[in-house]
Amino acid sequence: MAATAGRSGDRGFRYSLVAPSIVILLLIGVFPLVYLLVVSFQGITMMETDTSFHGLLNYRLLFSDARLWQSLLHTIVFTVVALPIELGLGLAMAQLFIDRLPGRQVFVALLVLPVVVSPIVAGATWSLMFDNRFGPVNEIIGWIAGKEMPLLWTVKPDLVYVAILVAEIWQWTPFMFLLLLAALSRVDRSQLEAAQIDGAGYWRTFFRIVLPAIWPVMAVAILIRGLDLFRLFDIVWALTKGGPGTMTETISIFTYVKGFQQFETSYTAAVALLIIVLLSVLVLTALRRVSLSR
Amino acid sequence: MSAFSPRRLVASAIRNVLVPAAATGLLAFSGTASAENAAQRAVEAAKPLCAGGKTISIVWEAGLQSLDPLNYSGPLWEKLTGCKVKVVEVPTAEMFTKIMQEYRAGTGAYDALNVVPSWMPDLVQAGALEQLDSYVDKYGYRDELKNIAPTYRDNQMTVNGKIYGFPDDGDVFIMYYRKDIFANPKLKREFKAKYKYDLAPPKTWQQFDEIGSFLTEKLKSKGIYGASLFRDPPYALFMFEERFRNEGGRFFDGNTMKATVNSEIGVKALEGMRHENRFMPPGVEKFGFVENLAVFLKGQSAMTISWPPYGRFAAGYLANEKALDWVPKSQIAGKVGYALPPGGHPELALGFALSVASSSKQKELAYLLIQWLNSEEISNKRVQLPYALRDPFRNSHYTNPGYLKLWPDAKNYLATLKEASETGLLDLSLIQTDKYEEALRQGVSRLWAGDDPKAILDDVAKQWDSITQRVGVDRQKAIYNAWAAKSGAYPKR
Numbered sequence: 001m002a003a004t005a006g007r008s009g010d011r012g013f014r015y016s017l018v019a020p021s022i023v024i025l026l027l028i029g030v031f032p033l034v035y036l037l038v039v040s041f042q043g044i045t046m047m048e049t050d051t052s053f054h055g056l057l058n059y060r061l062l063f064s065d066a067r068l069w070q071s072l073l074h075t076i077v078f079t080v081v082a083l084p085i086e087l088g089l090g091l092a093m094a095q096l097f098i099d100r101l102p103g104r105q106v107f108v109a110l111l112v113l114p115v116v117v118s119p120i121v122a123g124a125t126w127s128l129m130f131d132n133r134f135g136p137v138n139e140i141i142g143w144i145a146g147k148e149m150p151l152l153w154t155v156k157p158d159l160v161y162v163a164i165l166v167a168e169i170w171q172w173t174p175f176m177f178l179l180l181l182a183a184l185s186r187v188d189r190s191q192l193e194a195a196q197i198d199g200a201g202y203w204r205t206f207f208r209i210v211l212p213a214i215w216p217v218m219a220v221a222i223l224i225r226g227l228d229l230f231r232l233f234d235i236v237w238a239l240t241k242g243g244p245g246t247m248t249e250t251i252s253i254f255t256y257v258k259g260f261q262q263f264e265t266s267y268t269a270a271v272a273l274l275i276i277v278l279l280s281v282l283v284l285t286a287l288r289r290v291s292l293s294r
Numbered sequence: 295m296s297a298f299s300p301r302r303l304v305a306s307a308i309r310n311v312l313v314p315a316a317a318t319g320l321l322a323f324s325g326t327a328s329a330e331n332a333a334q335r336a337v338e339a340a341k342p343l344c345a346g347g348k349t350i351s352i353v354w355e356a357g358l359q360s361l362d363p364l365n366y367s368g369p370l371w372e373k374l375t376g377c378k379v380k381v382v383e384v385p386t387a388e389m390f391t392k393i394m395q396e397y398r399a400g401t402g403a404y405d406a407l408n409v410v411p412s413w414m415p416d417l418v419q420a421g422a423l424e425q426l427d428s429y430v431d432k433y434g435y436r437d438e439l440k441n442i443a444p445t446y447r448d449n450q451m452t453v454n455g456k457i458y459g460f461p462d463d464g465d466v467f468i469m470y471y472r473k474d475i476f477a478n479p480k481l482k483r484e485f486k487a488k489y490k491y492d493l494a495p496p497k498t499w500q501q502f503d504e505i506g507s508f509l510t511e512k513l514k515s516k517g518i519y520g521a522s523l524f525r526d527p528p529y530a531l532f533m534f535e536e537r538f539r540n541e542g543g544r545f546f547d548g549n550t551m552k553a554t555v556n557s558e559i560g561v562k563a564l565e566g567m568r569h570e571n572r573f574m575p576p577g578v579e580k581f582g583f584v585e586n587l588a589v590f591l592k593g594q595s596a597m598t599i600s601w602p603p604y605g606r607f608a609a610g611y612l613a614n615e616k617a618l619d620w621v622p623k624s625q626i627a628g629k630v631g632y633a634l635p636p637g638g639h640p641e642l643a644l645g646f647a648l649s650v651a652s653s654s655k656q657k658e659l660a661y662l663l664i665q666w667l668n669s670e671e672i673s674n675k676r677v678q679l680p681y682a683l684r685d686p687f688r689n690s691h692y693t694n695p696g697y698l699k700l701w702p703d704a705k706n707y708l709a710t711l712k713e714a715s716e717t718g719l720l721d722l723s724l725i726q727t728d729k730y731e732e733a734l735r736q737g738v739s740r741l742w743a744g745d746d747p748k749a750i751l752d753d754v755a756k757q758w759d760s761i762t763q764r765v766g767v768d769r770q771k772a773i774y775n776a777w778a779a780k781s782g783a784y785p786k787r
Contacts, residue, residue: 046394046416046420046726047416047419047420047725047726131580132576132577132580133576133577133585148576150576150577152577152579152580152742154580155579155580155739155742155743156742156743156744157743157744243527243736243739243743244736244739244740244742244743244745245736245737245739245740245743245745246736247740247743257732260391260395261391261728261732262726262728262729262732263394
């Protein structure tokens with residue numbers, strides 16, 4: 001009995017030790033969410049600090065806002081196109097660098113440079129690269145084509161997605177490369193040698209041994225990059241500000257414009273909650289699919 | 295023409311601008327001057343308030359604009375009063391947001407503000423600007439305010455009859471053209487033979503199209519295009535607003551508040567804008583202030599339309615000024631003529647007014663600073679600063695003897711600016727103007743992307759109607775009709 005009382009007292013003491021940090025974490029993590037939820041039911045805008053209850057008005061507006069859904073679609077397009085390319089290129093580069101080559105470390109360090117550049121700087125750099133008059137991209141295409149090529153990369157609809165994707169892939173493929181290089185270097189060599197002795201081909205070895213071995217890391221990399229792409233902002237902002245029109249506007253840009261340029265505070269809160277819900281569903285599904293939740 | 299020399303210009307500017315400025319500063323500093331004008335009254339009133347060393351923060355457009363308070367007016371104010379001036383540099387596109395954010399946060403971080411006049415109704419309604427009437431009376435500034443050029447004074451100073459800002463920048467678009475090209479006898483002869491009228495700065499957009507395409511056809515082999523214009527959407531937006539109204543367009547039906555920007559006139563204006571790109575330099579779709587300036591100063595275009603600094607830069611006015619290192623050396627000094635843009639009613643695009651932040655903790659001092667900056671005496675110096683971008687906005691600026699001597703053609707330049715200010719058109723100013731402008735900006739970017747002008751303007755009108763609905767039709771209608779009744783809203787017909 002005394003032992004039980006001692007154990008429960010012990011537990012109480014342990015809880016009291018962690019309680020302050022849990023409260024702080026809850027305040028930091030949950031309070032903004034609750035506040036966001038409250039604001040989303042109000043009518044705060046640039047003009048009105050109207051904190052009265054507006055019911056579901058902002059949510060009704062949200063579902064009838066074509067621009068919002070288009071921006072979501074653009075975000076999905078960027079994600080669906082960029083993610084597999086970054087993954088494929090990152091994996092290919094990692095495969096190239098898995099063997100010990102002369103100067104390997106220098107090359108790896110150089111390849112990783114784009115990741116350390118701030119995305120807005122990367123966007124601004126690519127904006128200069130794509131400049132129709134002085135940019136090296138048009139210059140190089142001009143050399144190849146044998147004539148002047150004043151392509152308007154950030155103006156014409158058929159080029160603007162290519163421009164953004166090139167910049168995005170340039171910056172973030174090295175991230176994939178780095179993670180996958182680390183994963184590949186942990187693959188059991190003896191299994192690879194055994195497969196080789198047994199006469200297994202490259203692809204068979206890759207799919208049966210390498211891929212299962214690197215999959216946990218790859219899944220995390222996909223998840224991180226997927227989330228990053230869903231929040232895509234800087235590069236697009238620097239290159240097109242979401243234009244022409246709203247043709248390249250992502251959900252993050254839409255939210256920024258609504259919240260910080262048009263001061264639709266309550267409506268933006270509703271948009272932010274929608275994004276949080278969408279991302280949470282997406283992440284939980286992904287975690288379940290890749291069995292990482294445990 | 296042979297009398298033109300950058301060295302002489304420098305000497306003339308030093309003689310006419312900097313020496314009197316320094317002299318005035320020293321005179322006031324010595325305390326011998328009586329408070330006989332608004333600038334001196336502001337200084338005298340500020341001195342006791344500044345005792346112990348205070349700092350006034352002022353939001354100013356980042357870049358060249360802010361060299362005025364950083365290099366000239368800020369240090370001079372400190373010398374005269376003891377108050378430091380902290381310049382908060384903000385890019386134009388972020389100024390409204392920053393001002394509103396600070397106001398909402400209520401930190402009192404900004405004391406004085408530069409605001410674009412078309413934002414004033416929004417800022418006033420939000421409560422971000424301090425009403426200035428009582429200060430104006432207290433410090434005897436009304437008389438000097440009367441001498442601000444009528445367009446700016448009557449349209450960019452008040453909201454609902456109350457003063458919220460002092461117009462401080464005479465922004466207006468004028469046309470700059472190459473006098474040497476337009477005076478070329480061979481070109482004149484050939485043009486007359488083809489179009490049956492004289493080669494001269496265009497009075498209509500039809501003429502602009504004909505002259506521009508003719509000059510490109512004749513001069514492209516020499517690397518000269520007939521024209522180059524702002525096409526980057528944030529700038530082209532103003533070009534559209536100007537052209538649309540010159541052609542007879544109206545933004546809204548004043549009775550119903552339905553958007554009428556998608557009228558035939560609007561569609562024709564957009565079609566014309568796109569069609570004209572054919573005789574402009576490749577990539578003109580991306581031309582903003584700097585790109586267009588570079589092309590014009592290098593002598594690569596025969597006509598352009600822009601804000602007043604183009605005229606000063608093109609004249610080679612103080613070309614050796616260090617702050618202007620980034621401006622390409624003018625290849626066309628002495629060859630530039632000035633005219634009103636086609637239609638004769640140029641856009642009074644943007645501009646700045648000086649205001650006091652309602653959340654400031656030292657409003658009186660902030661007010662005194664802006665009265666001093668905006669005063670007859672000090673503004674006459676400021677508009678002549680070679681590196682700053684403040685343009686003439688007072689009657690006295692257009693006739694300032696020092697300014698008139700700054701370069702051989704300064705007289706024509708100032709006369710054109712004055713005429714432009716008198717016939718100029720105000721930027722659209724409503725509640726939530728930026729939302730209306732944003733829809734139009736996006737529309738212009740779609741124009742360069744190749745979309746159908748009618749479809750673009752139908753979308754813009756739809757968005758405008760939706761914004762109006764959200765603001766409240768009656769509320770917005772009252773604001774719009776008040777704006778439309780102003781002298782510079784629409785051309786008088």
